[in-house]
Amino acid sequence: MNNHKQQLFTPLDRSEKAGPILETETIAFWSDVWRRFRSNKPALIGIIILVLFVIFAIIGPSMVSYQYDKVDLLSTYEKPSSEHWFGTDALGRDIWCRIWVGARVSLFIAIVSALSQMVIGIIIGSISGLSGGKVDMIIMRFVDILIAIPFLIWVSLFMMVLGPGMLSIILAFSLTQWKGMARLVRGEVLRLKETEFAIAAKTMGASTWRLIRKHIFPNVLPLVIVSATFQVTNAIFGEAFLSYIGLGIQPPMTSWGRLVASGIAEMRSFSYMLFFPAVFISLTMLSLQLIGDGLRDATDPKMRQ
Amino acid sequence: MVRYILNRVLVAILTMFVLATATFFLLRLVPGDPFAGPKVVPEVKERLRIHYGLDKPLAEQYLIYMGNILRGDFGYSLAKRGHRVNKVIKDAFPASLDLGIRAMIIAIIFGIFFGIIAALNRGKPLDYLTVILVLIGISVPSFVVAALLQYFFGVYLKILPVARYESFWHTLLPAFALSLGTMAVLARYMRASMLEVMTADYIKTAKAKGLRNTQIVIRHQIRNALFPILTILGPAIAMVLTGSFIIESIFAIPGLGRHYVLAMQNLDYTLVMGLTLFFGFFLIVMNLLVDFTYGIIDPRVRYTRN
Numbered sequence: 279m280n281n282h283k284q285q286l287f288t289p290l291d292r293s294e295k296a297g298p299i300l301e302t303e304t305i306a307f308w309s310d311v312w313r314r315f316r317s318n319k320p321a322l323i324g325i326i327i328l329v330l331f332v333i334f335a336i337i338g339p340s341m342v343s344y345q346y347d348k349v350d351l352l353s354t355y356e357k358p359s360s361e362h363w364f365g366t367d368a369l370g371r372d373i374w375c376r377i378w379v380g381a382r383v384s385l386f387i388a389i390v391s392a393l394s395q396m397v398i399g400i401i402i403g404s405i406s407g408l409s410g411g412k413v414d415m416i417i418m419r420f421v422d423i424l425i426a427i428p429f430l431i432w433v434s435l436f437m438m439v440l441g442p443g444m445l446s447i448i449l450a451f452s453l454t455q456w457k458g459m460a461r462l463v464r465g466e467v468l469r470l471k472e473t474e475f476a477i478a479a480k481t482m483g484a485s486t487w488r489l490i491r492k493h494i495f496p497n498v499l500p501l502v503i504v505s506a507t508f509q510v511t512n513a514i515f516g517e518a519f520l521s522y523i524g525l526g527i528q529p530p531m532t533s534w535g536r537l538v539a540s541g542i543a544e545m546r547s548f549s550y551m552l553f554f555p556a557v558f559i560s561l562t563m564l565s566l567q568l569i570g571d572g573l574r575d576a577t578d579p580k581m582r583q
Numbered sequence: 584m585v586r587y588i589l590n591r592v593l594v595a596i597l598t599m600f601v602l603a604t605a606t607f608f609l610l611r612l613v614p615g616d617p618f619a620g621p622k623v624v625p626e627v628k629e630r631l632r633i634h635y636g637l638d639k640p641l642a643e644q645y646l647i648y649m650g651n652i653l654r655g656d657f658g659y660s661l662a663k664r665g666h667r668v669n670k671v672i673k674d675a676f677p678a679s680l681d682l683g684i685r686a687m688i689i690a691i692i693f694g695i696f697f698g699i700i701a702a703l704n705r706g707k708p709l710d711y712l713t714v715i716l717v718l719i720g721i722s723v724p725s726f727v728v729a730a731l732l733q734y735f736f737g738v739y740l741k742i743l744p745v746a747r748y749e750s751f752w753h754t755l756l757p758a759f760a761l762s763l764g765t766m767a768v769l770a771r772y773m774r775a776s777m778l779e780v781m782t783a784d785y786i787k788t789a790k791a792k793g794l795r796n797t798q799i800v801i802r803h804q805i806r807n808a809l810f811p812i813l814t815i816l817g818p819a820i821a822m823v824l825t826g827s828f829i830i831e832s833i834f835a836i837p838g839l840g841r842h843y844v845l846a847m848q849n850l851d852y853t854l855v856m857g858l859t860l861f862f863g864f865f866l867i868v869m870n871l872l873v874d875f876t877y878g879i880i881d882p883r884v885r886y887t888r889n
Contacts, residue, residue, distance in 0.1 A: 328663075423598040426870065427863050430825040434847055435605075435859065439612045445670045511721075518724055522829065542730045546738060555729045563722035 294519060314576040321572025324565035331381060338378030343431070347371065347530040355548055364554045367540065376532050379553055383533040385562075387444060388513040392453035396506045398452060399459020400498070404490065406460065407467025418464065424457045433516055437525040447526060451513050462505055466498045500577035507570035511563050516561060533561045585879065591874050595867045602863045603652055609715065610852045618661075622725050657857030659855035662849040668857035671842055676861075678748050679831070683823050685758035690765035695812065697766070698773020701803060702796055705778065713770060720767025729760040729833045746835040757834040761826050765819045772815055776808040782809070813877050817870040824862060865884070 290450030315321055339345075344362070349369045356366040364373035406417040424432070432454040440446035470476055476493050484492070512533070518525035520541075521535030529536070534555050618628045632638050636647065651658060657668035693801045702715035736756060737745035781804060789799045824878065827840035835841070838859060846854035 297762055419594065419597070422594055423601045426598045426867050427602055427859075428821045428866070430828065431859055431862060434843075434853070435609050438847060438850070438855065439609050453612045459865075515724055518726075519829065523832070524727055524848050538724070539728060542726060545730055545734055551736075552727070552730065556723070560719075560723045560727070563724075564718055567718055 293568075295509060297452070307496075310574045311573075313329070315572050318572040318575065320568040321576075324568035324572070327561055327565040328569070330383045331558070332385065333380050335381035335385060338381070342372060344372035344375050354419040354518075355544075357548075358550055367544075367551060373554060375539075375560060376388045376537060377534075380534045380537050380555070381558065383527055383531065384514055384517055384535065384559075387451075387517050387533070388510045389448050391448045391455070391513045392506050392509040394448070395455045395459055395509055395579055396502060398456035400463050400502060402456060404467055407464040407471065408490070410468075414464070421457045421461055422551055424454070425461075427456060430516065430519060431510070433520065434523075434525065437520060437581035442520075442525055442528050443507065444527060444531075444577045447517055447520060451516060455509060455512065459502065459505055459509070462501060463498055466501060470494045470497050500573075502534025504570055504574045504577060507573060511566045511570075514559065514562060514566075534562075536580055586877055588875065588876075594654045595871050597865055598783060599860075599864055602700040602882070603649065603860055604645075606856045606859050607636055607648055609703070610856055611641065613850065613852065623664070635659070648759060649824065652860065658853045659862065660846075660851055660854040662846070662851035662854065668854055672839065672857065672861055674738065674838045675837055675842050678836055679827055682748070682754065682757055682831070682836060682838060683763065685824050686761035686826075687767070687820070689758060690762040690769055690823070693762070693840060694769025695773050695809070696767040699777060699808075701774040701809055702777030702808075703800065710774075713774070717767045717771050718852075720763050720770075725764055726829045726833060728763055729757070729830050732756050732760050733833060748834075748836040748838070757830050757836060760833075761823060761830045765822050768815065768822070769812065769819065772812055773808065776811045777804060780804050799843060810877075810881055814874060817866075817873045820869045820873075821866055824866065 344350075348371060349405050350366070350371070351369070353361075353366055357429040364377060366372055367376070375543040402417060405557060406414045409464055433450045436450035436453060437446060439450060470493065473493075476489060479493055517526055517533060518535030518538060521533055537555035538552065538559060541548045541555055545552045611867055618631045628749055629638075636644060639647075648658075655669070657672070660666040660671060664670075698715050701710045704710045725863065733745055733756060736743040742751075743756055748757070748870035749752055785807075786799060789803050794802075824840075827838060829840070830836070830846050831838045832844050839861070842854065843858045843862075845851075846858065
């Protein structure tokens with residue numbers, strides 16, 4: 279009897295283990311997302327505003343004959359005119375030019391730090407979710423500890439250590455802000471690991487790497503992208519905060535945060551100095567919110583009806 | 584429940600310990616000399632270093648520092664001679680706490696109110712109006728809002744004091760400016776929570792029983808929608824706390840937030856450390872309280888989080 283059973287169930291040779299791999303392109307999901315995102319007007323407006331800002335950040339400074347750091351003491355505090363579109367500041371520097379140079383700095387910081395947080399968060403989150411057990415517990419406790427203290431306090435501490443400057447800001451954001459992303463990714467990985475399609479792939483002999491690449495990562499991605507959009511907002515506000523308290527970008531370089539800070543100082547006599555940078559920061563944050571909301575609605579399976 | 588509380592308390596203590604250690608070592612790495620100055624003679628500098636115990640080995644400094652913290656002593660401020668960090672906290676905390684509580688009350692009342700209004704008028708102009716207000720509340724940085732409020736009411740209309748923190752009228756502008764971001768977040772969550780509850784079975788039951796609409800909304804919908812809001816009270820308190828850094832600086836309020844910003848600008852290590860720890864401990868305790876309350880109200884939490 280026993281012998282008979284063994285004959286029926288002989289273990290497969292290793293080479294035979296993996297069944298034929300059927301590759302299918304998964305475009306359907308993203309084209310579906312795009313279709314739903316496209317019908318969301320506020321989100322589209324957000325994208326248009328952001329694209330415009332990026333274009334102007336690239337070409338804006340060269341549209342005028344001034345330089346962002348060129349001091350001109352004969353034309354200080356000039357109101358907006360055909361000469362200086364957004365006026366000039368206390369040192370006679372052209373604000374139009376400074377706004378777009380500042381946009382380069384602020385947007386660069388925001389996008390790069392959001393991307394690096396995303397990468398760190400995905401790596402740590404997947405390690406935690408995939409390995410489980412002790413490793414998972416230690417990483418998650420660490421994340422708990424980081425999350426308990428507000429982001430601005432961590433960032434200020436790091437900025438004191440690293441000194442002011444663009445690289446320090448990016449580093450401070452990346453080092454302190456991956457925790458939310460890690461937690462999100464870990465939760466998703468834990469959930470996806472137990473899904474039927476993942477288990478099916480595993481029993482069919484898919485390697486761990488293939489499992490991650492084909493089955494887990496594509497399903498985590500939408501959530502991660504939505505969360506990263508909101509992280510960009512955080513980074514823009516964080517940069518503005520740091521520049522406001524004097525730990526951020528140092529003169530003569532400028533950023534939106536610095537421009538707002540000097541605008542607030544001069545608000546009573548020269549309100550245009552606050553008006554322009556404040557409007558640009560607010561519009562950027564608003565666009566990102568709209569895009570984030572739009573993406574979340576477009577990628578949320580619950581919204582598919 | 585006991586296990587749940589123990590677990591939370593243990594994590595809280597661990598968090599405090601890690602925070603204290605991290606602050607200590609991070610701030611040792613800060614470039615710059617707290618005693619630097621054109622007129623400070625090297626001998627005086629050396630004596631200052633000895634006086635503040637900065638000549639001892641790092642490990643010993645760390646042990647002394649942790650021991651002091653356990654006794655609730657945060658040491659001296661480096662920049663303000665003779666000022667104990669404890670005294671700074673004692674003097675400045677009441678103003679910050681007062682401002683924070685006022686801001687939280689405004690944020691909670693209006694945030695929840697707007698959330699309910701928006702949810703009840705879903706898809707109608709009032710809903711869009713609330714959503715737009717929420718987006719503005721999230722998008723416009725708090726220092727811009729604060730500066731504009733200060734200018735409009737204080738300088739232009741001259742109906743409210745521009746700065747300082749002395750009477751009820753002084754508290755209005757800063758408390759409102761501080762509450763806006765939190766208010767927007769609360770309104771957004773409350774709206775979502777109300778909409779989610781709306782489809783619950785018990786609402787259908789209530790309707791089937793023939794209850795009047797106002798009764799359903801007040802007794803079933805709002806009450807149940809409020810529970811999830813509790814979970815974001817922790818982050819909301821943190822938001823108000825970090826918001827106070829800017830608001831207190833703008834309105835010249837002698838609170839902890841302003842001290843913190845000044846201490847960072849002056850590279851006053853010990854004051855930054857002391858205040859960071861104080862903020863951290865305060866938030867950790869607040870989060871614990873929120874967790875406990877939630878655990879008591881909603882028994883499911885106790886089991887799922889363990």
